[in-house]
Each structure stands twice: as structure tokens, then as C-alpha cells.
Amino acid sequence: MEIEALIDDLIAREGGFVDHPADRGGPTRWGVTEAVARAAGYRGAMRDYPRSAAASLYRSRYWLAPRFDAVAARAPRLAAELFDTGVNMGTGVAARFLQRALIALNRQGRDFADIAVDGRIGPRTLAALAAFLDVRGERGEIVLLKAVEAMQGERYLRLAEQRPANEAFLYGWLANRLADPMEDGR
Template structure:
């Protein structure tokens, strides 16, 4: 199953327990922040947060709830990018990037109507995706992925510019985007 591989990849990249002094997110394990773990019922020390709990959180909060399973049925590479972006920036941010890209690529509304960039994947966003893929054909998904990655990269640069402590993370944020 696609999501299992995506979750394994995130956990492999994020590693075990980390508590970097410059990270506003605080302690993490497997890429799950302490705040997210607590919001999902975990009460123990983050050093002991279990991998199956991290997997369940990734599956529910970053895949199912935002509706990426429905995107994956149409555009699996896009769904994978939105999952990864959502893990790093939040699912609503990732979905907002997706919606903004759809709007910018609809040729002034000639191909399909604009969608409200509300950070939620609903029927209108999926209809716009379907129309985009049908209208633009081969290569359309790749272009949409690139547009989302461009928005993500710009946000990473802005975060580093706004808070110099984030420069400690910028190289890694951008490096994981390559390939």
C-alpha cells in the first residue's frame, strides 16, 4: 500500500528521538512532535513514543483526514508530495498549496473554475484536479507536483529569513525536496 511506504520513508528520514534547541516544535520522535503526540493521547516521555503510534498518527492526520487517499486514486505522485509537505508544514498548508496551484494553472478559469484555497480537499478540489489532468494530459501531474514544491521551497526560505535560528534546518528542508 502506498501510504505504508510513505510513512516508512518519513520515519526513516526523521529518525528517533530529537530535541534540537532551535526547533520550536520541541521534542520529537519519528517526526511526531510532543504536542501532536499529546493531542493524540500520548502521556509518556517522548523518548519512549512507540513507532506504531507514530504510524497511526501519520495515517490518520496526514493522509486520511486531509483526503489524500482520494488524490492518490487520481495522481499518486501528487498525493505523495502533499503527504510529505503536510508532514513538514501541516496538511492544511499542503492542501492550500495544491489549491493555489490548481487555480494558477486553470488558464483564467477556462479549463475549470477556481477553488477556494481553504486547505480542505473536497468535491470541488477533486473536480478541478480531474479537469486539470484531463485537459493537460501527459505530464500534468508532474507540473502540479513542481508547483507545490516551488511553493514549499519559497516558504522554507521565508521561514529562514524571518527567524535566523531556522537556518539550522534550511539545508535539510531543501535537500529532502531534491529527487
């Protein structure tokens, strides 16, 4: 899937302007929080944050900078999940999910050496991904995808348990980020 389509899907899912009282991120538009928009140089009202600015930010900060585009060259479905997870939880979190899964699946180093869990997609993470996919094939991408989703789901549950106000968002996080769109008719 191309990044433009991923961005379009993400923006459609996130919707327009939202300012939920339980959301620590404050006002958002197109899924971009006010703090992130300000850090990118936007100074206007969040209600007026341009869609084009959100798309540009998603492409540069959440696709290219964390090198999810490099993951997409070998594992496009996995890269799409990392992108979405990165937007919602931070790109470092998404990268750490991938790194942890790769380490746990390397059969105690028989398939490839352990890598650092540092939240950065670099040459070693990409080499580990390539080695894993060479050994496990196309199904390996699905296994990695499910492992990342499992860690993501656990984190959502923990966030709701640790802060009851987050229960307002839990169903949406799970439905919009983890449910298979083919299973729920979307």
C-alpha cells in the same frame, strides 16, 4: 505508492528521538512533535513514543483526514508530496498549495472554474484536479508537483529569513523534502 511505504520512508527520514534547541516544536520522535503526540493522547516520554503510534497518526491525521488518499487515486506522486508537505508544514498548507496551483493553471477558468483556497480537499478541489489532469494528462501531475514544491521551497526560505535560528534546518528541509533522491544518490 502505498501509504505504508510513504510512512516508512518518512519515518526513516525523520529518524528517532530529536530535541534540537532551535526547534520550536520541541522534542520529537519519528518526526512527531510532543504537542502532536499529546493531542493524540500519548502521555509518556517522547524518547519512548512508539513507532506504531507514529505510523497510525501519520495514516489517520496526515493521509486520510486531509483526503490525500483521494488525491492519490488520480495523482499518486502529487499525493505523496502533499502528505510529506502536510507532515512538515501542516495539511492545510499542503492543500492550499495544491489549490493555488490549480487556480493558476486553469487558464483563467477555461479548463475548470476557480476553487476556494481553504486548505481542505473537498469535492470541488478533487473535481478541479480531475479536470486539470484530463486536459493536461500525465505530465500535468508533474507540473502540479513542481508547483507545490516551488511554494514549499519559498516558504522554507522565508522561514529561515524571518527567524535566523531556522537556518539550522534549512539545508535539511531542502535536501530531505525537495531534492530529487535520484539526483543525489539516495
